[in-house]
Amino acid sequence: MIRVERLDPDTARGHRDALGDVLCDCVDGGASVSFMWPFDRTQAARYWDGVIAALGEQRVCLFAAFDGAQLGGTLQLWLDGPCNRRHRGDVRKLLVHRACRRRGMAQRLLQAMETEARRRGLTLLTLDTVTGGDAERLYRAQDWQAVGVIPRYALWPDGRFCDTTVFYKDLAATAV
Numbered sequence: 001m002i003r004v005e006r007l008d009p010d011t012a013r014g015h016r017d018a019l020g021d022v023l024c025d026c027v028d029g030g031a032s033v034s035f036m037w038p039f040d041r042t043q044a045a046r047y048w049d050g051v052i053a054a055l056g057e058q059r060v061c062l063f064a065a066f067d068g069a070q071l072g073g074t075l076q077l078w079l080d081g082p083c084n085r086r087h088r089g090d091v092r093k094l095l096v097h098r099a100c101r102r103r104g105m106a107q108r109l110l111q112a113m114e115t116e117a118r119r120r121g122l123t124l125l126t127l128d129t130v131t132g133g134d135a136e137r138l139y140r141a142q143d144w145q146a147v148g149v150i151p152r153y154a155l156w157p158d159g160r161f162c163d164t165t166v167f168y169k170d171l172a173a174t175a176v
Helices: 009-014 016-028 041-056 105-119 134-141
Strands: 002-007 060-067 070-078 088-096 124-130 145-155 161-170
Touching: 002 009, 002 105, 009 016, 009 041, 016 041, 016 070, 016 088, 041 060, 060 105, 070 105, 088 105, 105 134, 124 134, 124 145, 134 145
Parallel strands: 088 124
Antiparallel strands: 002 060, 060 070, 070 088, 124 161, 145 161
């Protein structure tokens, strides 16, 4: 049974190793999620320490998906934009461990994040993802609108360029 929780800083610290496992698995699997090969647990721990610090400053909401006791996925909703864009959130790092994919975990993470965004009064969400990948298909299926493709916007972990599709979701125009 998949469940999604919004993590507070203490709970996130308690799950830091599991969050690191998910991130390492995604990077090892070749995902373009801001990190390059070689990538190790020290880098993952440093990354999650930064997210947990931002969580403590209430600049981000961190969601984790569990299959039983196993943390298998995560998603972030960043809220730290300038004052003229407090109505929107930036969705980052939808990560699902390869062993946990195809079970609805990513969809449930998105749903929980959107519910929290609405609860906070956000009306617009933005994100970017690798063009042509599974995540792009997921966002389209969840009624996200593609703005366009930016060629060579990011790199794969091996250093090759990858195109990126930018998306938005107008929460004010979509049903709950």
